[in-house]
Amino acid sequence: MAKAMRTTPLGGTRQLRRWHRARILQAIRAEAGISRLRLARKLDLSPSVVTEAVAELLAEGLLVEKPLPPTGQGRPSVALDLEGECHGVLAWEIDLDRMAVALLNLRGEVRARAVLPPAPDSLSAALEQLQAATAPHLSGVRVLAAGLSIPGLLEPAQGHLTLAPNLGWADLPLLERFRAALEALGLNKTLAVVENEANAAAYGLYALGSLALEHCVYLSLGVGVGSGVVVKRSVYHGARFHAGEVGHISLDPQGPPCRCGKRGCAEAFLSLRRWQEAPTLARLGEMAERLAQLSAVVLATLDPERVVLGGPLVEATGEALLRLIQAKLPRYALSVHAPEQVALSPLGREAALLGVGALAADFFMEQMAYEEVS
Structure with a gap:
């Protein structure tokens, strides 16, 4: 971006x-x-x-x-x-376990925030709820840009949402609908950007996280397994905007069925629901084994500085999961990769919300720098 x-x-x-x-x-x-x-x-x-x-x-x-x-x-x-009080960016998050709104200044500091229930059945209903939660915070604030994160496959430049399988949404003009929602709040000429939630979280690690990473992969572990890739301080989307779909890397061809139709995908082993079904040391060890496998694949393929873990599953298991992954990683990774290259996100559950805010702030500065003027 x-x-x-x-x-x-x-x-x-x-x-x-x-x-x-x-x-x-x-x-x-x-x-x-x-x-x-x-x-x-x-x-x-x-x-x-x-x-x-x-x-x-x-x-x-x-x-x-x-x-x-x-x-x-x-x-x-x-x-x-x-100036950190009257000028800032607006961040909206739509996700399976919650929605959220934040007003941030250009440094990424949160000035106002609201957490909402999980996304409703339709995009229209979700945007209406986000509008209602945002309106009370706009008095006296100049919104320079706005960002929306969502768990799904999308084309950020065109703003088209191809598929958000866990939300049940497909083939939607997301950016167009987002802009219309902003206009309904009186933000008629506000710059707008949409991004996959894992990509937004990965960008936030570079822009706001204390890790100061220019090359990183963020693994979002929740209902499924998503991934965001940052290369040279920019989100990498891939040739067809599907980069980072590591949740459907098969870790065991004889493993449990995945909703994509294959067997043994990372997503079939690693989900918050699966942990909640059996929150035992044995299940934690099994998940750590699979995450060590997946992290080794990511390290060997993309050679990031860090593989950073975040999302609801990580919030539920935390340091215990990380220690087990680091202990098991040498079994799968190349000798040039160290266990310390797998880390927890310093932004926690706020990674996607803060990350899409950082993207919006940078989009504002990029437009100032490079937009053609007459």
């Missing part, structure tokens, strides 16, 4: 100024309290360019400033930071 913003855009002076503004926002997002002089050095820009761009961002309300402590003679420097 987000670009590194190192490539100078084609276009005239106005386009270049927007690119400078976006790079400055991105730099301040990474380093709060930075001075104008340090910004100029960090971005290799002239002080005059930084001063002009910062003035525009201050006038627009996207930045705030405060004096830095004096360091000696001369005028004290001024620290710049993102």
Whole structure:
């Protein structure tokens, strides 16, 4: 989704100024309290360019400033930071066990949040409930962009939901319906993005998680097994937007039947429902064995820095499951891969919600940097 913003855009002076503004926002997002002089050095820009761009961002309300402590003679420097109360992004999550709404600032800090019951039978009903939960939090807030995460196969650029099997939804213009829901809230020109929930969670690990990962795979373990892949700080979707469907890798051809029609898929062994049916040490050990198998396949295939585990199953089993996986991993993984490469998500159950918010924030800055202006 987000670009590194190192490539100078084609276009005239106005386009270049927007690119400078976006790079400055991105730099301040990474380093709060930075001075104008340090910004100029960090971005290799002239002080005059930084001063002009910062003035525009201050006038627009996207930045705030405060004096830095004096360091000696001369005028004290001024620290710049993102405005965090009145400008932000909206994140919506639709999932099997809950829906959720959050308003976040550009740094990813939650300013308002509501958790709703599981998704209803139709997309229309789900969007109406999310609208109702959002409306009370919009007073005095400028929403710069909005993101929606959902567990299903979709084409993010076109916004078409091909299939959400666990929700029972298929062939829906998700982005179009999302935009209509935003317009009903008065957010008529708000930038909007939709993303698979595991992809959103994986992106959140890079953008917001303390792991600082540029290459990672997130395994979402709940009703089924989903996966999100981040490569060089961007979500990898694959040639047909189906990358990360690791839940249907067969771990045992003679294993239990899977709803996809095959036998022994990872999803047939690893689900919250299966754990709830028999929450015993024996079942925990079996699940750890299968997850060690699956993690080894992912490590050998994609060579991520980490395989990060999240979702309701992980919330229910936590460190106990992780310790068993790490102990069993050497049985299946190549010698170059270490047990510590499998880890728990630091974002917990909020990974997809926060991740799609981070995607929306980066989408806003990307559009500022590269959208053509007349």
